[in-house]
Amino acid sequence: MIIRVLGCHGSELTVVDGKGGTHECRTCGFLVNEICMVDAGSVSAGLQEIEQGKIRHVLLSHAHFDHIKGLPLLADNLVGRVQNGPVKIRALSEVLDDLRRHIFNDVVFPDFTRLPTVNSAPLAYHAFDEEKAFTFDNLEVTAVRVNHIVPTVGFIVRQGDSALLYSGDTSETRRIWEVAAREPRLKAAFIETSFPNDLRDLAKVSGHLTPEMFAREFAKLGRPDLPVYIYHLKPSYRHVIAAELKRLNLPNLHVLEEDQVVRI
Ligand SMILES: [Zn+2]
Ligand SMILES: [Zn+2]
Numbered sequence: 001m002i003i004r005v006l007g008c009h010g011s012e013l014t015v016v017d018g019k020g021g022t023h024e025c026r027t028c029g030f031l032v033n034e035i036c037m038v039d040a041g042s043v044s045a046g047l048q049e050i051e052q053g054k055i056r057h058v059l060l061s062h063a064h065f066d067h068i069k070g071l072p073l074l075a076d077n078l079v080g081r082v083q084n085g086p087v088k089i090r091a092l093s094e095v096l097d098d099l100r101r102h103i104f105n106d107v108v109f110p111d112f113t114r115l116p117t118v119n120s121a122p123l124a125y126h127a128f129d130e131e132k133a134f135t136f137d138n139l140e141v142t143a144v145r146v147n148h149i150v151p152t153v154g155f156i157v158r159q160g161d162s163a164l165l166y167s168g169d170t171s172e173t174r175r176i177w178e179v180a181a182r183e184p185r186l187k188a189a190f191i192e193t194s195f196p197n198d199l200r201d202l203a204k205v206s207g208h209l210t211p212e213m214f215a216r217e218f219a220k221l222g223r224p225d226l227p228v229y230i231y232h233l234k235p236s237y238r239h240v241i242a243a244e245l246k247r248l249n250l251p252n253l254h255v256l257e258e259d260q261v262v263r264i
Contacts, residue, residue, distance in 0.1 A: 001139075001159045001264050003190075004031040005231075007042030008256040010066060010194045010208075013235035025235035026258055027066040030166075030190070031055075035137055038155065038166055043070030044077060046258075052077055056084070057136055059143075060091035061168035062152035063098040071123075072103060075112035078122035086113070086124035088136075092143070093127040094151040100125070131179070144179050146170035148207035156183055162264045165189040169232065171207045177220035187264040190256075191218065192232035196240040208232070211244035218250070227252040229262060 007026030017023040027041030036057040037043060044052065052074060061067055071089070078087065089096065104111045104123070112123045128134055130153065133142045138160075143153040146168050154168040154176045163185040167176065169192055180186060194208035203210045209217060218228060228250065233241045242255045256262075 001157070001162055001164065002033055003038075003164070003262040003264070004034075005256055005258055005260045005262070006031055006046035006070075007258060008231040008233075008260075009238075009258075010192075010232045010234045011236075015235050015238060018239070024258060025233075025238070027069055028232060029070055032139070032157065033137070033159070036139060037070075038157070039067040040070040040074070041066045041068070042258075044073040045070070049077065053081075055087055057088050057090060059141060059155060059157075060089060060095055061154065061166070062148060062150055063091075063095045063102075064150065064169065067169070068099065068103065071099075072109045072112075075104075075109075075122045079112065080116065080120075082120050082122050086121055088124055088126045090126045090128055090134075090141075092130070092151050092153060096125045096127055098150075142179065144176040146176055147173040152207075156180060156186075158183075158185060161185050162187045164264055165191075167191045169194075169207060171204060171209060172213060172217060174220070177217065181221050181223075186223070186226065188227045188229060188262065189218070189221070190229045190231055193230045193241060193245065194232050194234050196237045197244055199237070211241060211248060214245070215248050215250075225251055227254070227264075229254050229256050231256045 006029040009025040013025045028039045029042035030038040034054050038059045140158040142156045146154045148169045152168050155166045165180040193214045195203040197210045197212050
């Protein structure tokens with residue numbers, strides 16, 4: 001699998017990078033094999049028109065704005081030029097209901113599952129069930145409920161003899177670690193860590209992790225050597241969180257950056 005990082009932060013901000021330059025933090029969007037977005041916080045800002053046209057599927061972990069922000073503009077860019085059927089938005093039915101009601105409701109934005117016509121619309125909703133694997137375009141996906149403040153899943157995404165774990169937004173949780181620990185093909189984990197250790201109370205109340213909490217969660221997997229890619233850092237705290245993560249001394253821990261490409 002080839003994972004292209006379009007955005008990997010918990011918000012958007014241009015930050016100083018420590019080398020005299022700046023770095024543009026964008027919200028979470030990961031492009032897998034050019035055809036499947038995992039979350040859609042960043043889509044249209046990071047991709048050219050031809051690249052956006054290749055996207056066939058979007059896996060949504062939940063309905064929070066920083067994970068869906070790119071969807072309305074992706075739909076807008078595709079409308080009127082749909083050739084191979086709509087982009088399939090795959091999520092829990094509760095999440096799809098929220099998109100229908102609050103985003104594509106003909107008020108905030110048009111219902112792009114029906115515009116310009118039902119047969120030529122750029123988006124279609126496809127609900128998945130928890131812990132029931134589904135397949136498309138050589139990928140096999142299992143969604144597992146995690147512990148956030150709205151209905152949220154993480155994913156196990158498999159292709160051939162490789163699999164990755166994507167945590168979604170989560171605080172302390174159990175089930176997804178059990179499912180991932182039983183995955184024989186697991187080659188990498190993408191795990192959220194949003195706040196520094198001294199903002200533990202804020203992390204808890206907003207359903208996120210700090211580096212200390214991440215370390216306890218990751219230990220549940222029983223694979224301390226597994227390559228782990230940290231994402232969803234709140235940009236204002238990026239340097240503090242990265243320093244706290246480094247002190248965990250995990251051998252294969254990486255803090256993701258925009259435009260990075262990960263191959264597993
Ligand atoms: Zn988020
Ligand atoms: Zn969230």
